[in-house]
Amino acid sequence: MNRHEKIAWFNLAMFGLSVIVYFILFAFLSPKFPLKISLMVSSSAFSLCALMAFAPFLFRKNGTIIDEREVEETLFFFPDLDERDLTIQRKARFHGFGFFWGIYVLMLMGTWMWLRYFNPYGAAKYSVNITVDIDLLPLLVVGGFLIIILAHSISTIIQYRTEKNSDQLKEDRMSSSRSFVVFCLMFFTVLLVINSLLMTKAGFAAGALMLMMSSGIIQFIIWMMYKNPGRNFDKGDLLILKIAGWIVSIIFLVSYMTACIGTWVMYRDYSAGAVIIVPISLLSFGALIMFFTVFPFMKMYRRSGTDE
């Protein structure tokens, strides 16, 4: 087994041990102490994950350097990385941080949406402040670190264990593929549906604003895929992207107008300043998104036709 694969397995083993110790501690503590205290004390089991830091020393290989010409990204305790190991570690790092970012954003946004719009303990209005316990902040850092290490380790193991035959030359840059396009379109369709639900819960102005922002992001991604099609894209795939781009552009424009009107309706009973400033801010923000995303793409779609 490759040394880096051993380190990855060691990291997974430490995390698994931490989870087991966590549940054991919780089983002992929960009958005697309140739930919150039991959970907090049991979470100290994850301090075992600090042992992951010793993995490079445990599996050290006497400091032999394979080839100094390849030592471009080696740390002082990783002297035996050759170009294939470097490629795998680079991809694993990318997967680790990418997975962390996705999970992190979903966690934060999901928590915000839940507490703000679907709070089971009472409807949260804009005038209500919902605070976060400051002790949560270090936990977020530790949790993020663990996510990165776990995703990195799993990616390392999978890459070393399941290398497929390179029937097709693989490029370092990420290129779109059909399945990725379908996945993106499905994922963001779900996002649009969630935003539509927000429109009924929080007032149509807030929902329209979220719909406007998310459709702007979706439009940007569609544009990226249109400009950098994958190897297996054909004219039909590009036509699908073009149609999707037009639909998202229309959704953006409709939601933008709805957000402007809704905001004016919401603030018209307030001071004159609020009536003027808030819609103008919204107008400017939406115009910025339109200038950089929607209009250039609509122009490109009209010009390119289906012969890309």
Place this chain on the structure above:
Amino acid sequence: MNKPKLNNTIRRFRFDNNEMTQQELANRVGVTRQTIIALEAGKYVPSLALAFRIARVFGVTVEDVFQYKNKIR
């Protein structure tokens, strides 16, 4: 759509060069034995620099060791 494929004859050149072992070749080109194994099995595409170093060890050109085939489906 085109489906490019990279073949190599590293194993044959190793045997033709005094039955060079994978470890010996790895030491001479500056990679691990696992990388040579992955190369011969077609599971890893080498960098340009590595491809040139391998060809130089055998005293041949890169095209003699690696063949690029562009198959049209």
